[in-house]
Amino acid sequence: MKLxxxxxxxxxxxxxxxxxxxxGPISITSISGRQDISERYLEQLMAKLKKAEIVKSVRGAGGGYVLAKPMREISVGDVLRALEGSLEPVECAGLEPGNSCSASDVCVTKYxxxxxxESISQTVDExxxxQLVQESRKKQCTAGRRAKVECRN
Known part of the structure; x- marks a missing residue:
């Protein structure tokens, strides 16, 4: 699987x-500047994340994007599925109900x-x-980039 x-x-x-x-809400411009990702591309990504109800947009002066639910409730799997679609590296008709695979009854590779x-899904869903925000804050504190990041020793 390659993302x-x-x-x-x-x-x-x-x-x-x-x-x-x-x-408060964060603008596409702010994210773009910090992450070095084009604003146009970020707009497309945020539209997909909004459709998946992972983020919400806030209109008007001081508007931007916020999380639609607490970050402890959003898994990496939720995000990747919203942006990439299925995460299954192998599509096997033998695993589908009412499958059309003629070798399904004798095929052992389907297991x-x-x-x-299942392993990929379990990992990204856990x-x-x-957790990623906490890890990011640790890395930024270690690197000495303390602007707007609370560092605890």
Whole structure:
């Protein structure tokens, strides 16, 4: 499985949003500047995240984006599925109900694909946005970048 820039940049943008939106909505321009991602691309990513009800937009002066729910309730899997679609690296007709695979009854490789798919889903669903924000803050404090980041020793 190889993630596209949609998943990689979208996750970075969402971590940034979660980290800085505690005081209010964050603009695309702010995220773009910190993450070095084009504003036009971020707009497309945020539209997908909004459709998936992961973020909300706030209109008007001082508007921007905020999380639609607490960051402890948003998994990496939620974000990646919203941006990438299915995360299954192998699509196997033998695993689908009412499948059209003629070898399904005797095929044993479908169990390999099933385990790989389940393992990926479990991993990305266990990692929450809150954990990534905490890790990001630690890294920024260690690197000495304390602007708008609360560092605790």
């Amino acid at each position: 596209s820039t949609k998943g990689r940049y979208g996750l970075r943008a969402l971590i940034d949003l979660a980290q800085y939106s505690e005081e 390999v694909w099933k385990r790989i798919n 990692i929450k946005l809150e």
